[in-house]
Amino acid sequence: MREVDVAIIGAGIVGICAAASLAEADRAVTVFDRTGICEETSSGNAAALAFPDVLPLAQKGMMRNLPRWLADPLGPLSIPPSYFPKLAPWLWRFWRAGSPRLYEKSLAAQSSLMRLAEAEWMRLLDASGTRSMLREEGALELYESDGEFKASLPGWQARDRFGFEFRHVAGDEMAALQPGLSPRFVKGTFMPGWKNVADPKLLGKAVFEHARRRGRVAFEQRRVETIAPSDKGALLRLADGEEVLCRALVVAAGAWSHRLAAPLGDRIPLETERGYNTTLPIDAFDVKRQLIFSSHGFVVTPLETGLRIGGAVELGGLDRPPDYRRSKAMLEKTRQFLPGLRTEGGREWMGYRPSLPDSLPVIGRSRNSASIVYAFGHGHLGLTQAAATGRLVRDLVTGQSPAIDLSPFSPQRF
Structure with a gap:
């Protein structure tokens, strides 16, 4: 039986950042993934380092808009009728997460993780020589009515309490931030601390190369079928029947x-938010910074490799085939929001966001083995929180005191 030091299951951006952080601590790391480095969900996200995005989904207008959204099969939120019975327990927990007591706890925990995320990403970008991939133009959230803008204000007040910078804009100032907007948008909110990366897939691959240069890091394109505790750490059983013993395991x-x-x-209680996007040629429209159409549930992001239009939520599990009508619906809306947008030549994509009902990830040890560490469930914020999660995984694996209080992220909190 082969033995390794630290095994990581998953070569998405969270697993890659964990590998980089552990390599910096002089641990030997083997990353297992069925496809490749940042080839699945981490390849097609909206490229945001969304540090001000601390509101739980249950408090971001989703509950208020739920009936209207569900009435539109191609709208911001879709739940296939046949999936409702399986989803019901998750939806109940999601609804409860919006209660004032749980909301405040989630907000404080998310803010703490975001502060660490920003610090760790800036450090990792410098260490890996990828700072040139950072875009610091901020983001602009847009509203089509005064009523929609006023409904957003409690969320901005909450961000203000935790020190996240923003300013509300209208008229010429809004037009200067993004020329060519449809006149249907009457107000906006600009977040200067919101950052983006040139391309999330390319960044993930570059961070992994940094990890390989820094230490004993290897990648194996293998599928892990099962894991189990062992008196020496943890045991992995691969799809081809091989067993691998590791001192520590990160899921x-x-x-x-x-x-x-x-x-x-x-x-x-992890559920799968299936997200869709279309990436257009880079010259499809001159988008200055990430644009957030919150009432429609999607964003537009200028990348080094194209213009990405994506978002929305389809709570439909892992096994249903993609419904690319959803990406086409977002593309049509964007054509109305950005008159003159060229919609030809796009590449459609669908990915699986791992989401927990309280909008907080799981970061902590398994109940039955201190050698098995979980790091998943980041929802829309996997890229944003990856470097912080990698740092916290390193703290747990090496026996250091975690950089922040991990109790809100405990795997046993449910």
């Missing part, structure tokens, strides 16, 4: 992670 397999955790006694 960062995104939307598939709960399937690995359940046999260990960790029943984690």
Whole structure:
């Protein structure tokens, strides 16, 4: 039986940042993934380092807009009718997460993680020589009516309490931030601390190369079927039958992670937000910074490799085929919001966001093995929180005191 020091299941951006952080601590790391480095969900996200995005989804207008959104099968939120019975327990927890008491706890925990995320990303970008991939133009959230703008104000007040910078804009100032907007948008909010990267897939691959240069880091394109505790750490059984013994194991397999955790006694209510996008040629429209159309549930991001239009939520699990009508619906809306947008030549994509009902990830040890660490469930914020999660994984694996209080992120909190 082969033995390794630290095994990581999942080569998405969270697993890659964990590998980089552990390499910096002089640990030997083997990353297992069925496809490649940042080839799945981490390849097609909106490229945001969304540090001000601390509001739980249950408090971001989703509950208020739920009836209207569900009435539109191609709108910001879709739930296939046949999936409702399976989803009902998750929806109940999601609704409860919007209660004032739980909301405040989630907001404080998310803000703490975001502060660490910003510090760790800036450090990692410098260490890996990828600072040139950072875009610091901020983001502009847009509103089509005074009523929509006023409904957003409690969320901005909450961000203000935790020190996140923003300013409300209108008229010429809004037009200067993004020329060519449809006149249907009457107000906006500009977040200067919101950052983006040139391309999330290219960044993930560059961070992994940094990890390889820094230490003993290897990648194996292998599927892990099961995991189990061992008196020497943890045992992985691969799809081809090989068994691998590791001193420490990190589960960062995104939307598939709960399937690995359940046999260990960790029943984690992870659901899959299936997100869609279309990436247009880079000259499709001159977008100055990420544009957020919150009432429609999607964003437009200028990348080094194209103009990405994506978002929305389809709560439909891991097994249903993609419904690319959803990406086409967002593209049509964007054509109305940005008159003159050229919509030809786009590439459609669908990915699986691993989401927990309280909008907080799981970062902590398995209940039955201190050698098994979970790092998944980041929802829309996997890229944003990856460097912080990598740092916290390193703290847990090496036995250091975590950089922040991890109790809100405990795998046992459910």
